[in-house]
Amino acid sequence: MKIIATTSDKALPQLIQEAKDLAQVLAVPYVPRNKLSLESIREVHKAEQILVVTKKNIQLVMSQGVYFFHIGMAKLRIKSLCEGKYDHMASAMDLAPGYRVLDCTLGLGTDAIVASYLTGAAGHVTGLEASAVVAEIVRRGLRSYEEADQEIVQAMRRIEVIAGDYLQYLKSMPAKSFDVVYFDPMFRRPVKESSGIAPLRMLANHAPVSSTAITEAIRVAKKKVVFKEAVYSHEFARLGFQHFCGGKYSSVMYGYIDPEEGA
Ligand SMILES: C[S@@+](CC[C@H](N)C(=O)[O-])C[C@H]1O[C@@H](n2cnc3c(N)ncnc32)[C@H](O)[C@@H]1O
Incomplete structure:
Protein backbone atom coordinates (compact mmCIF):
# COMPACT_ATOMS: atom_id res chain seq x y z
CA MET A 1 0.00 0.00 0.00
CA LYS A 2 1.77 3.16 -1.15
CA ILE A 3 1.24 6.11 1.20
CA ILE A 4 2.61 9.61 0.75
CA ALA A 5 2.42 12.73 2.90
CA THR A 6 1.69 16.27 1.75
CA THR A 7 -0.03 19.42 3.04
CA SER A 8 -3.16 21.36 2.22
CA ASP A 9 -2.84 24.03 -0.47
CA LYS A 10 -1.01 27.27 0.44
CA ALA A 11 0.49 25.71 3.56
CA LEU A 12 2.67 27.82 5.84
CA PRO A 13 6.22 26.61 6.66
CA GLN A 14 5.08 25.18 10.02
CA LEU A 15 2.58 22.85 8.30
CA ILE A 16 5.17 21.83 5.72
CA GLN A 17 7.54 20.93 8.54
CA GLU A 18 4.81 18.92 10.26
CA ALA A 19 4.12 16.99 7.06
CA LYS A 20 7.85 16.28 6.62
CA ASP A 21 8.08 15.13 10.21
CA LEU A 22 5.03 12.88 9.82
CA ALA A 23 6.51 11.40 6.63
CA GLN A 24 9.76 10.69 8.43
CA VAL A 25 8.08 9.05 11.46
CA LEU A 26 6.04 6.79 9.16
CA ALA A 27 8.90 6.24 6.70
CA VAL A 28 6.78 7.39 3.73
CA PRO A 29 7.72 9.95 1.04
CA TYR A 30 6.93 13.62 1.59
CA VAL A 31 5.59 15.32 -1.56
CA PRO A 32 5.33 19.14 -1.79
CA ARG A 33 1.77 20.16 -2.66
CA ASN A 34 2.82 22.69 -5.34
CA LYS A 35 -0.79 23.76 -5.99
CA LEU A 36 -1.57 20.31 -7.39
CA SER A 37 -4.92 18.62 -6.80
CA LEU A 38 -4.85 15.49 -4.65
CA GLU A 39 -5.99 13.54 -7.71
CA SER A 40 -2.94 14.70 -9.71
CA ILE A 41 -0.62 13.90 -6.80
CA ARG A 42 -2.20 10.47 -6.48
CA GLU A 43 -1.65 9.77 -10.18
CA VAL A 44 1.89 11.16 -10.45
CA HIS A 45 3.10 9.29 -7.35
CA LYS A 46 0.95 6.19 -7.82
CA ALA A 47 -0.21 6.62 -4.22
CA GLU A 48 -3.14 4.68 -2.80
CA GLN A 49 -3.41 6.77 0.35
CA ILE A 50 -2.44 10.41 0.92
CA LEU A 51 -1.79 11.91 4.33
CA VAL A 52 -2.76 15.57 4.11
CA VAL A 53 -1.57 17.83 6.93
CA THR A 54 -4.01 20.75 7.26
CA LYS A 55 -4.31 23.57 9.79
CA LYS A 56 -7.18 21.72 11.47
CA ASN A 57 -6.06 18.10 11.43
CA ILE A 58 -4.28 15.32 9.58
CA GLN A 59 -6.46 13.63 6.98
CA LEU A 60 -5.84 10.26 5.42
CA VAL A 61 -7.42 10.44 1.98
CA MET A 62 -8.29 7.05 0.49
CA SER A 63 -10.54 6.00 -2.38
CA GLN A 64 -12.92 4.61 0.30
CA GLY A 65 -13.17 7.96 2.12
CA VAL A 66 -11.28 10.31 4.39
CA TYR A 67 -10.15 9.38 7.87
CA PHE A 68 -9.16 11.95 10.51
CA PHE A 69 -9.07 12.02 14.28
CA HIS A 70 -12.30 13.06 15.97
CA ILE A 71 -13.55 12.79 19.54
CA GLY A 72 -16.48 10.77 18.19
CA MET A 73 -18.87 9.27 20.70
C1 LIG B 1 -12.44 -2.02 16.57
S1 LIG B 1 -10.98 -1.09 16.55
C2 LIG B 1 -10.90 -0.43 18.16
C3 LIG B 1 -11.76 0.76 18.35
C4 LIG B 1 -11.47 1.47 19.65
N1 LIG B 1 -11.84 0.71 20.80
C5 LIG B 1 -12.12 2.85 19.70
O1 LIG B 1 -12.79 3.17 20.69
O2 LIG B 1 -11.94 3.60 18.73
C6 LIG B 1 -9.73 -2.31 16.62
C7 LIG B 1 -8.33 -1.73 16.46
O3 LIG B 1 -7.39 -2.67 17.00
C8 LIG B 1 -6.26 -2.69 16.19
N2 LIG B 1 -5.57 -3.99 16.37
C9 LIG B 1 -5.96 -5.20 15.91
N3 LIG B 1 -5.05 -6.13 16.23
C10 LIG B 1 -4.07 -5.51 16.93
C11 LIG B 1 -2.85 -5.95 17.52
N4 LIG B 1 -2.45 -7.22 17.44
N5 LIG B 1 -2.10 -5.04 18.19
C12 LIG B 1 -2.50 -3.73 18.28
N6 LIG B 1 -3.64 -3.26 17.70
C13 LIG B 1 -4.41 -4.12 17.03
C14 LIG B 1 -6.83 -2.53 14.79
O4 LIG B 1 -5.83 -2.11 13.87
C15 LIG B 1 -7.93 -1.52 15.01
O5 LIG B 1 -7.47 -0.21 14.83
Whole structure:
Protein backbone atom coordinates (compact mmCIF):
# COMPACT_ATOMS: atom_id res chain seq x y z
CA MET A 1 0.00 0.00 0.00
CA LYS A 2 1.77 3.16 -1.15
CA ILE A 3 1.24 6.11 1.20
CA ILE A 4 2.61 9.61 0.75
CA ALA A 5 2.42 12.73 2.90
CA THR A 6 1.69 16.27 1.75
CA THR A 7 -0.03 19.42 3.04
CA SER A 8 -3.16 21.36 2.22
CA ASP A 9 -2.84 24.03 -0.47
CA LYS A 10 -1.01 27.27 0.44
CA ALA A 11 0.49 25.71 3.56
CA LEU A 12 2.67 27.82 5.84
CA PRO A 13 6.22 26.61 6.66
CA GLN A 14 5.08 25.18 10.02
CA LEU A 15 2.58 22.85 8.30
CA ILE A 16 5.17 21.83 5.72
CA GLN A 17 7.54 20.93 8.54
CA GLU A 18 4.81 18.92 10.26
CA ALA A 19 4.12 16.99 7.06
CA LYS A 20 7.85 16.28 6.62
CA ASP A 21 8.08 15.13 10.21
CA LEU A 22 5.03 12.88 9.82
CA ALA A 23 6.51 11.40 6.63
CA GLN A 24 9.76 10.69 8.43
CA VAL A 25 8.08 9.05 11.46
CA LEU A 26 6.04 6.79 9.16
CA ALA A 27 8.90 6.24 6.70
CA VAL A 28 6.78 7.39 3.73
CA PRO A 29 7.72 9.95 1.04
CA TYR A 30 6.93 13.62 1.59
CA VAL A 31 5.59 15.32 -1.56
CA PRO A 32 5.33 19.14 -1.79
CA ARG A 33 1.77 20.16 -2.66
CA ASN A 34 2.82 22.69 -5.34
CA LYS A 35 -0.79 23.76 -5.99
CA LEU A 36 -1.57 20.31 -7.39
CA SER A 37 -4.92 18.62 -6.80
CA LEU A 38 -4.85 15.49 -4.65
CA GLU A 39 -5.99 13.54 -7.71
CA SER A 40 -2.94 14.70 -9.71
CA ILE A 41 -0.62 13.90 -6.80
CA ARG A 42 -2.20 10.47 -6.48
CA GLU A 43 -1.65 9.77 -10.18
CA VAL A 44 1.89 11.16 -10.45
CA HIS A 45 3.10 9.29 -7.35
CA LYS A 46 0.95 6.19 -7.82
CA ALA A 47 -0.21 6.62 -4.22
CA GLU A 48 -3.14 4.68 -2.80
CA GLN A 49 -3.41 6.77 0.35
CA ILE A 50 -2.44 10.41 0.92
CA LEU A 51 -1.79 11.91 4.33
CA VAL A 52 -2.76 15.57 4.11
CA VAL A 53 -1.57 17.83 6.93
CA THR A 54 -4.01 20.75 7.26
CA LYS A 55 -4.31 23.57 9.79
CA LYS A 56 -7.18 21.72 11.47
CA ASN A 57 -6.06 18.10 11.43
CA ILE A 58 -4.28 15.32 9.58
CA GLN A 59 -6.46 13.63 6.98
CA LEU A 60 -5.84 10.26 5.42
CA VAL A 61 -7.42 10.44 1.98
CA MET A 62 -8.29 7.05 0.49
CA SER A 63 -10.54 6.00 -2.38
CA GLN A 64 -12.92 4.61 0.30
CA GLY A 65 -13.17 7.96 2.12
CA VAL A 66 -11.28 10.31 4.39
CA TYR A 67 -10.15 9.38 7.87
CA PHE A 68 -9.16 11.95 10.51
CA PHE A 69 -9.07 12.02 14.28
CA HIS A 70 -12.30 13.06 15.97
CA ILE A 71 -13.55 12.79 19.54
CA GLY A 72 -16.48 10.77 18.19
CA MET A 73 -18.87 9.27 20.70
CA ALA A 74 -16.47 9.78 23.61
CA LYS A 75 -17.88 13.19 24.50
CA LEU A 76 -21.48 11.95 24.55
CA ARG A 77 -20.54 8.92 26.62
CA ILE A 78 -18.64 11.07 29.14
CA LYS A 79 -21.60 13.45 29.37
CA SER A 80 -23.96 10.51 30.00
CA LEU A 81 -21.64 9.10 32.66
CA CYS A 82 -21.54 12.52 34.37
CA GLU A 83 -25.36 12.45 34.41
CA GLY A 84 -25.14 9.15 36.26
CA LYS A 85 -26.07 7.02 33.26
CA TYR A 86 -24.69 3.57 32.66
CA ASP A 87 -21.80 2.82 30.28
CA HIS A 88 -21.28 -0.89 29.59
CA MET A 89 -17.55 -0.56 28.97
CA ALA A 90 -16.98 1.45 32.16
CA SER A 91 -18.99 -1.11 34.15
CA ALA A 92 -17.21 -4.10 32.62
CA MET A 93 -13.85 -2.46 33.43
CA ASP A 94 -15.12 -1.33 36.85
CA LEU A 95 -13.03 1.80 36.37
CA ALA A 96 -12.01 4.04 39.25
CA PRO A 97 -9.68 7.05 39.59
CA GLY A 98 -6.02 6.07 39.67
CA TYR A 99 -6.42 2.87 37.63
CA ARG A 100 -3.84 1.92 35.02
CA VAL A 101 -5.53 0.73 31.82
CA LEU A 102 -3.96 -0.98 28.84
CA ASP A 103 -6.13 -0.55 25.73
CA CYS A 104 -4.67 -3.22 23.44
CA THR A 105 -6.75 -2.06 20.44
CA LEU A 106 -6.69 1.74 20.44
CA GLY A 107 -8.31 2.27 17.01
CA LEU A 108 -9.86 5.75 16.90
CA GLY A 109 -9.22 6.23 20.62
CA THR A 110 -12.88 6.64 21.65
CA ASP A 111 -12.86 4.01 24.41
CA ALA A 112 -9.43 5.17 25.59
CA ILE A 113 -10.71 8.75 26.03
CA VAL A 114 -13.63 7.53 28.16
CA ALA A 115 -11.26 5.33 30.22
CA SER A 116 -8.78 8.20 30.63
CA TYR A 117 -11.53 10.53 31.83
CA LEU A 118 -12.70 8.01 34.43
CA THR A 119 -9.23 7.06 35.70
CA GLY A 120 -8.36 10.77 36.05
CA ALA A 121 -5.05 12.54 36.47
CA ALA A 122 -3.84 9.90 38.94
CA GLY A 123 -4.55 7.10 36.48
CA HIS A 124 -2.92 6.19 33.20
CA VAL A 125 -4.17 4.85 29.88
CA THR A 126 -1.77 3.27 27.40
CA GLY A 127 -3.19 2.60 23.93
CA LEU A 128 -1.61 0.11 21.53
CA GLU A 129 -2.37 0.23 17.81
CA ALA A 130 -1.09 -2.17 15.16
CA SER A 131 -1.53 0.25 12.26
CA ALA A 132 1.33 2.76 12.39
CA VAL A 133 -0.68 5.28 10.33
CA VAL A 134 -3.73 5.07 12.60
CA ALA A 135 -1.52 5.27 15.71
CA GLU A 136 0.21 8.40 14.42
CA ILE A 137 -3.00 10.18 13.38
CA VAL A 138 -4.62 9.37 16.74
CA ARG A 139 -1.46 10.28 18.71
CA ARG A 140 -1.33 13.72 17.06
CA GLY A 141 -5.10 14.16 17.31
CA LEU A 142 -5.13 13.39 21.04
CA ARG A 143 -2.32 15.90 21.49
CA SER A 144 -3.93 18.78 19.58
CA TYR A 145 -7.73 18.28 19.39
CA GLU A 146 -9.52 21.24 20.97
CA GLU A 147 -12.69 20.90 22.93
CA ALA A 148 -14.54 23.25 25.30
CA ASP A 149 -14.52 20.88 28.29
CA GLN A 150 -10.99 21.08 29.67
CA GLU A 151 -11.35 17.88 31.70
CA ILE A 152 -11.99 16.01 28.45
CA VAL A 153 -9.03 17.80 26.83
CA GLN A 154 -6.78 16.72 29.70
CA ALA A 155 -8.11 13.15 29.45
CA MET A 156 -7.12 13.11 25.77
CA ARG A 157 -3.68 14.62 26.41
CA ARG A 158 -2.86 12.02 29.09
CA ILE A 159 -3.28 8.99 26.81
CA GLU A 160 -0.01 7.36 25.85
CA VAL A 161 -0.09 5.97 22.31
CA ILE A 162 2.22 3.15 21.27
CA ALA A 163 2.31 1.82 17.70
CA GLY A 164 2.78 -1.93 17.88
CA ASP A 165 1.36 -5.36 18.38
CA TYR A 166 -0.40 -6.13 21.68
CA LEU A 167 0.90 -9.68 21.97
CA GLN A 168 4.51 -8.54 21.78
CA TYR A 169 3.81 -5.71 24.22
CA LEU A 170 1.96 -7.94 26.71
CA LYS A 171 4.80 -10.48 26.63
CA SER A 172 7.29 -7.70 27.44
CA MET A 173 5.37 -6.49 30.53
CA PRO A 174 5.80 -7.68 34.12
CA ALA A 175 2.91 -9.48 35.83
CA LYS A 176 0.14 -7.24 37.24
CA SER A 177 1.47 -4.05 35.59
CA PHE A 178 -2.04 -2.76 34.70
CA ASP A 179 -5.33 -2.84 36.58
CA VAL A 180 -7.34 -3.46 33.41
CA VAL A 181 -6.36 -4.91 30.04
CA TYR A 182 -8.90 -4.25 27.30
CA PHE A 183 -9.47 -5.73 23.83
CA ASP A 184 -11.87 -4.34 21.24
CA PRO A 185 -10.77 -6.18 18.09
CA MET A 186 -12.34 -5.79 14.66
CA PHE A 187 -15.43 -7.95 15.03
CA ARG A 188 -15.48 -11.30 13.27
CA ARG A 189 -18.80 -10.17 11.74
CA PRO A 190 -19.00 -6.38 11.44
CA VAL A 191 -21.99 -4.72 13.13
CA LYS A 192 -23.62 -2.79 10.26
CA GLU A 193 -24.78 0.26 12.22
CA SER A 194 -21.28 0.87 13.60
CA SER A 195 -20.47 3.50 10.94
CA GLY A 196 -17.91 5.21 13.20
CA ILE A 197 -15.54 2.34 12.67
CA ALA A 198 -16.02 2.27 8.85
CA PRO A 199 -12.89 4.31 7.95
CA LEU A 200 -10.80 1.95 10.06
CA ARG A 201 -11.71 -1.13 8.06
CA MET A 202 -9.11 -0.49 5.34
CA LEU A 203 -6.35 0.32 7.82
CA ALA A 204 -6.94 -1.98 10.75
CA ASN A 205 -5.41 -5.30 11.69
CA HIS A 206 -8.30 -7.79 11.39
CA ALA A 207 -6.61 -10.83 12.97
CA PRO A 208 -8.63 -12.55 15.71
CA VAL A 209 -7.42 -12.36 19.31
CA SER A 210 -5.53 -15.53 20.24
CA SER A 211 -5.87 -17.49 23.49
CA THR A 212 -2.16 -16.78 24.02
CA ALA A 213 -2.94 -13.05 24.07
CA ILE A 214 -5.71 -13.61 26.65
CA THR A 215 -3.38 -15.76 28.81
CA GLU A 216 -0.79 -12.96 28.66
CA ALA A 217 -3.45 -10.35 29.47
CA ILE A 218 -4.56 -12.37 32.53
CA ARG A 219 -0.92 -12.37 33.69
CA VAL A 220 -0.52 -8.61 33.10
CA ALA A 221 -3.88 -7.49 34.59
CA LYS A 222 -4.49 -7.05 38.31
CA LYS A 223 -8.27 -6.66 38.25
CA LYS A 224 -9.93 -7.29 34.89
CA VAL A 225 -9.38 -8.47 31.34
CA VAL A 226 -12.22 -7.06 29.23
CA PHE A 227 -13.16 -8.14 25.71
CA LYS A 228 -15.73 -6.46 23.44
CA GLU A 229 -17.45 -8.29 20.59
CA ALA A 230 -20.78 -8.48 18.81
CA VAL A 231 -23.54 -9.70 21.08
CA TYR A 232 -23.44 -13.50 21.55
CA SER A 233 -20.28 -13.82 19.43
CA HIS A 234 -18.65 -17.26 19.61
CA GLU A 235 -15.40 -15.44 20.37
CA PHE A 236 -16.40 -15.11 24.05
CA ALA A 237 -16.61 -18.88 24.54
CA ARG A 238 -13.53 -19.57 22.41
CA LEU A 239 -11.46 -17.21 24.59
CA GLY A 240 -12.95 -18.28 27.93
CA PHE A 241 -15.12 -15.26 28.87
CA GLN A 242 -17.95 -16.21 31.23
CA HIS A 243 -19.02 -12.90 32.81
CA PHE A 244 -20.79 -10.27 30.70
CA CYS A 245 -22.01 -6.67 30.61
CA GLY A 246 -24.32 -5.22 27.97
CA GLY A 247 -25.98 -7.03 25.13
CA LYS A 248 -29.60 -6.82 26.30
CA TYR A 249 -30.55 -3.77 24.23
CA SER A 250 -27.29 -3.42 22.37
CA SER A 251 -25.54 -5.05 19.43
CA VAL A 252 -22.31 -5.34 21.40
CA MET A 253 -21.33 -7.08 24.60
CA TYR A 254 -18.38 -6.93 27.02
CA GLY A 255 -16.97 -10.15 28.44
CA TYR A 256 -14.62 -10.00 31.40
CA ILE A 257 -12.28 -12.25 33.32
CA ASP A 258 -11.10 -11.68 36.88
CA PRO A 259 -7.39 -12.64 36.77
CA GLU A 260 -7.70 -14.22 40.23
CA GLU A 261 -10.28 -16.65 38.81
CA GLY A 262 -8.49 -17.14 35.45
CA ALA A 263 -10.19 -18.10 32.20
C1 LIG B 1 -12.44 -2.02 16.57
S1 LIG B 1 -10.98 -1.09 16.55
C2 LIG B 1 -10.90 -0.43 18.16
C3 LIG B 1 -11.76 0.76 18.35
C4 LIG B 1 -11.47 1.47 19.65
N1 LIG B 1 -11.84 0.71 20.80
C5 LIG B 1 -12.12 2.85 19.70
O1 LIG B 1 -12.79 3.17 20.69
O2 LIG B 1 -11.94 3.60 18.73
C6 LIG B 1 -9.73 -2.31 16.62
C7 LIG B 1 -8.33 -1.73 16.46
O3 LIG B 1 -7.39 -2.67 17.00
C8 LIG B 1 -6.26 -2.69 16.19
N2 LIG B 1 -5.57 -3.99 16.37
C9 LIG B 1 -5.96 -5.20 15.91
N3 LIG B 1 -5.05 -6.13 16.23
C10 LIG B 1 -4.07 -5.51 16.93
C11 LIG B 1 -2.85 -5.95 17.52
N4 LIG B 1 -2.45 -7.22 17.44
N5 LIG B 1 -2.10 -5.04 18.19
C12 LIG B 1 -2.50 -3.73 18.28
N6 LIG B 1 -3.64 -3.26 17.70
C13 LIG B 1 -4.41 -4.12 17.03
C14 LIG B 1 -6.83 -2.53 14.79
O4 LIG B 1 -5.83 -2.11 13.87
C15 LIG B 1 -7.93 -1.52 15.01
O5 LIG B 1 -7.47 -0.21 14.83
